[in-house]
Amino acid sequence: DGGITQSPKYLFRKEGQNVTLSCEQNLNHDAMYWYRQDPGQGLRLIYYSQIVNDFQKGDIAEGYSVSREKKESFPLTVTSAQKNPTAFYLCASSVYRGSNQPQHFGDGTRLSIL
């Protein structure tokens, strides 16, 4: 079955620590995205990538970093510079960049601060 796998489902971070959230897709999609969702809020775009070795900042990129070394993988690092990292993080992919291409989402990673 094709889809997007995010891991871990729950993640705890200590103050001052970097953590990396995994996102893998086997849909052969070119475009991938990371969103952040806070309780009762919509999704906000952190970073997106249209192709391997390329990525662009979204609306709230500060305190986050990404890499796109492989087509199927788009990991997100939440750095210590992100002062309020507690949130639900969602990864998505689409055939290519463009709003007429439906995005397929993973089941998310819930990050909490210890």
Added chain:
Amino acid sequence: LAKTTQPISMDSYEGQEVNITCSHNNIATNDYITWYQQFPSQGPRFIIQGYKTKVTNEVASLFIPADRKSSTLSLPRVSLSDTAVYYCLVGPGSGNTPLVFGKGTRLSVIA
């Protein structure tokens, strides 16, 4: 990017038809209208997409008037499992502008 306005919440009884309207007054010529559904602690799921007139699939119908300044997602005979947040997105058919997921409409289906 066209801004969208949706009701914050709606309630419905099981078995009723639910219509959720989204306003997008400044929709551009190349923009599509896409609806997603999100259950708690899950990622959003694509429901339906349209450009004009009416689109129907096994889950929902999407009605778009001629001026395209609004759209209506219609869910026939809702059940308790349709309780979710529904997002309306409007964006360019091409180009690099990021999509914007607003707060959506929280639909509560009551038995």
